[in-house]
Amino acid sequence: MMPIDLDKALSADSTTREVSWTRRDVLLYHLSLGAGRDAATDPELGYTYERDLRVLPTFAMVAGQGPSAGDGASSGPELPGIDIDLRKILHAGQALQVHRPLPPEGTATVTSRVTDVRDKGKAAVIVLEQAATGDDGKPLWTTSMRIWARGEGGFGGPPGPDTETSVPDRAPDYVLDAPTTVEQALLYRVNGDLNPLHADPEFARTAGFDRPILHGLASYGILAKTLVDGVLDGDVTRLTGLSVRFAGSVFPGQTIRTGVWRQDGGLALSATCPERDDAPVLSHATAEVRS
Known part of the structure; x- marks a missing residue:
């Protein structure tokens, strides 16, 4: 290369x-x-x-x-x-x-x-x-x-900014749970991402996972639906922006628990997996919403 x-x-x-x-x-x-x-x-x-x-x-x-x-x-x-x-x-x-x-x-x-x-x-x-x-x-x-x-660093380019986005130092305004199902990754694949990591147990093991994992963009979409349903009165047009860092994996059948903090200009978010001691799933997350 x-x-x-x-x-x-x-x-x-x-x-x-x-x-x-x-x-x-x-x-x-x-x-x-x-x-x-x-x-x-x-x-x-x-x-x-x-x-x-x-x-x-x-x-x-x-x-x-x-x-x-x-x-x-x-x-x-x-x-x-x-x-x-x-x-x-x-x-x-x-x-x-x-x-x-x-x-x-x-x-x-x-x-x-x-x-x-x-x-x-x-x-x-x-x-x-x-x-x-x-x-x-x-x-x-x-x-x-x-x-x-x-393994592709060291080419002499700038490191770029270290963006630190943290949630407020207080209890979240909402805590919303979104259970996933054991077949959810198989269904999400039909949207176009046919990576075998999300379907083939043997392939998943070679990648270091016990079994197939849920797509990161599935977690991203579930987060969006969770916000629309739980915070934005079911109005999809009120969610105008969503930014996340993928921090960890979710196995189909586990839960995505989202903490939501209202703040000026939108929402601060953090998503974890309660079945794995609240291991992070999505971090450095913010949403832009229309009032």
Whole structure:
């Protein structure tokens, strides 16, 4: 492998692709996050029925990758100037900002570019930004994905800022539990991320896990649904931004417990797994909300 070419990575032209999605893609996404689980008492029709369907903003993370994409879903981000072993990369963090409510079906143009590469010594942190616009040319969403590449540091780049985001030193305003189910990772995979780490026990053991783990972006989506349902009165349009650092894994069937602190400009968040002595799941987390 060639070392990271910082100049090439940061000066490369943006890449552009067209994505589209249908109501079925949205319904699947919501179901894979646990919507409608208690259908006998609350089918959550706003998430699970195509009439008057509302769309969680984090659907942007899988738009264009679900069943309607067939086998042509994206296999991963393009990283010009960064020739690394993909087995060494971890999804370290994710931020999303939605500029208007997402439609239940539609098309978008997604432009991607590497905006930063940080040299952390033993690893590199690659920041990939994606911006989506609708058919009308107006912005739909912007995402920032932070990729941790083990063993790829030492290329001579800047280390970047050490951002410290902590929750307030007081009890949370809300503590919200979101149980997951044993088959949840298998269902979430159908949104487009078919990494065997989330399905194949033998593959998971070779990666150092006792069994398959839940996708980080599944935890991210569950967090979004938890906030909408538990804090934002079920109004998906009030959640306009969500930024997290992936701090630990969740095994399907375990619980994601979220502490929520109200603060100026939004919410501070922390997610843990109570079945593992409140081991961290999502940290350095904040949400932007509309009043």
